Amino acid sequence: MKKQLFPLVTADIALFTLIEERLSVLLVQRANEPFIGQWAIPGGVLDPSTDSDLEQTARRILQSKINVKPGHLEQVKTVSGAVRDPRGWSISILFSALLPADQVPAVVGDKTQAVQWCDPQNCGHKLAFDHQELLEAALEGLRKKVRNRALPLHLLPSKFTLTQVQRVCERVLGQELDKGTFRRQLRENADLVELEGEYVRGAQRPAQLYTAAPGFVFKDA
Amino acid sequence: MKKQLFPLVTADIALFTLIEERLSVLLVQRANEPFIGQWAIPGGVLDPSTDSDLEQTARRILQSKINVKPGHLEQVKTVSGAVRDPRGWSISILFSALLPADQVPAVVGDKTQAVQWCDPQNCGHKLAFDHQELLEAALEGLRKKVRNRALPLHLLPSKFTLTQVQRVCERVLGQELDKGTFRRQLRENADLVELEGEYVRGAQRPAQLYTAAPGFVFKDA
Numbered sequence: 001m002k003k004q005l006f007p008l009v010t011a012d013i014a015l016f017t018l019i020e021e022r023l024s025v026l027l028v029q030r031a032n033e034p035f036i037g038q039w040a041i042p043g044g045v046l047d048p049s050t051d052s053d054l055e056q057t058a059r060r061i062l063q064s065k066i067n068v069k070p071g072h073l074e075q076v077k078t079v080s081g082a083v084r085d086p087r088g089w090s091i092s093i094l095f096s097a098l099l100p101a102d103q104v105p106a107v108v109g110d111k112t113q114a115v116q117w118c119d120p121q122n123c124g125h126k127l128a129f130d131h132q133e134l135l136e137a138a139l140e141g142l143r144k145k146v147r148n149r150a151l152p153l154h155l156l157p158s159k160f161t162l163t164q165v166q167r168v169c170e171r172v173l174g175q176e177l178d179k180g181t182f183r184r185q186l187r188e189n190a191d192l193v194e195l196e197g198e199y200v201r202g203a204q205r206p207a208q209l210y211t212a213a214p215g216f217v218f219k220d221a
Numbered sequence: 222m223k224k225q226l227f228p229l230v231t232a233d234i235a236l237f238t239l240i241e242e243r244l245s246v247l248l249v250q251r252a253n254e255p256f257i258g259q260w261a262i263p264g265g266v267l268d269p270s271t272d273s274d275l276e277q278t279a280r281r282i283l284q285s286k287i288n289v290k291p292g293h294l295e296q297v298k299t300v301s302g303a304v305r306d307p308r309g310w311s312i313s314i315l316f317s318a319l320l321p322a323d324q325v326p327a328v329v330g331d332k333t334q335a336v337q338w339c340d341p342q343n344c345g346h347k348l349a350f351d352h353q354e355l356l357e358a359a360l361e362g363l364r365k366k367v368r369n370r371a372l373p374l375h376l377l378p379s380k381f382t383l384t385q386v387q388r389v390c391e392r393v394l395g396q397e398l399d400k401g402t403f404r405r406q407l408r409e410n411a412d413l414v415e416l417e418g419e420y421v422r423g424a425q426r427p428a429q430l431y432t433a434a435p436g437f438v439f440k441d442a
Binding site: 003004005006007009046048049051052053054075077078079080081082088089091093 | 225
């Protein structure tokens with residue numbers, strides 16, 4: 001066997017959004033070996049001739065394969081080793097990306113691959129490579145930030161109600177939150193800007209609309 | 222210029238310990254180009270023929286270059302890009318490592334390189350590559366965990382007093398902690414095991430000795 005001097009380097013992305021108010025992650029069906037036909041999180045190989053860094057690799061893959069520009073992209077961790085990819089020694093830099101619910105493309109991907117939005121906790125597929133572990137790490141990273149009071153506003157449309165903020169946090173955490181406590185915490189939060197005079201009318205009284213503060217970043221409070 | 226097909230992949234390690242009760246990080250003086258003569262955190266190139274994964278790369282480098290086996294080693298983040306290393310497109314997987322104060326080797330490194338234990342906040346050198354940024358990221362990661370009540374017991378000898386636990390947390394955070402509050406938090410902490418009948422005698426009354434619980438991991442409470 002030929003000695004492998006260089007590792008294979010890929011960026012893999014857990015892309016989260018809300019589909020019908022449920023937290024969802026994108027899976028793609030692999031069109032090539034290895035693991036042809038199996039489902040995986042989207043990813044691709046680093047191209048040093050075009051990518052300025054690995055964040056750029058991830059953005060290029062999302063743009064070219066899925067036709068999306070995420071509102072938020074961050075590194076989760078790097079996995080590596082001689083055995084995780086049958087092609088040889090490999091490194092995967094795992095990213096987590098958030099896509100606003102109103103920016104989900106009607107058709108994602110191209111004709112060469114099937115795609116699917118799945119429940120990240122129970123995707124119903126045996127994933128290729130170590131992607132099950134990667135998906136779990138990305139979900140846990142997202143949950144940890146929300147537990148530490150970061151607001152995943154990049155999953156919401158640009159205007160939203162406080163009820164929507166609570167709902168998206170609940171969907172990420174997988175559990176209901178006490179409304180009184182949650183509202184009290186939001187009051188101290190400078191990430192939200194009230195949109196003066198803008199309301200949503202529903203069955204109940206009109207609900208104030210908010211938007212993310214300029215320069216908002218999804219990070220721990 | 223030849224087109225670069227593969228990135229250079231290195232593991233770089235911020236190795237922390239306590240030297241005379243002060244939090245210290247190890248720097249090495251580079252013996253080779255690029256940045257020959259400048260100070261850097263220790264690092265080395267991935268060798269796919271010997272390393273099972275990048276954690277192993279980091280451990281091999283610490284063992285061979287510094288002659289230490291850290292008590293704790295974890296990934297902090299991965300930096301990458303076309304311009305951060307003059308040799309070309311490069312990836313550095315940054316690790317943070319903790320070495321117990323009583324395991325600091327009398328002589329570290331070999332004859333080819335100078336080494337130095339420095340104050341991580343003010344090392345007094347302009348570091349090679351982006352190592353200043355890497356050092357800051359590793360220190361902030363360490364602080365964040367301690368703020369989240371992880372106990373950096375891997376910086377202490379195997380037996381320690383509660384005063385030493387408080388002191389090491391204070392050294393990491395760079396600020397004093399209220400003794401009453403800190404002791405109350407420790408009472409709920411299952412990571413500490415009282416060593417029955419073992420005390421340290423000092424100027425005051427004897428202080429109970431503790432050790433880390435079996436399987437202790439340095440992680441957020």
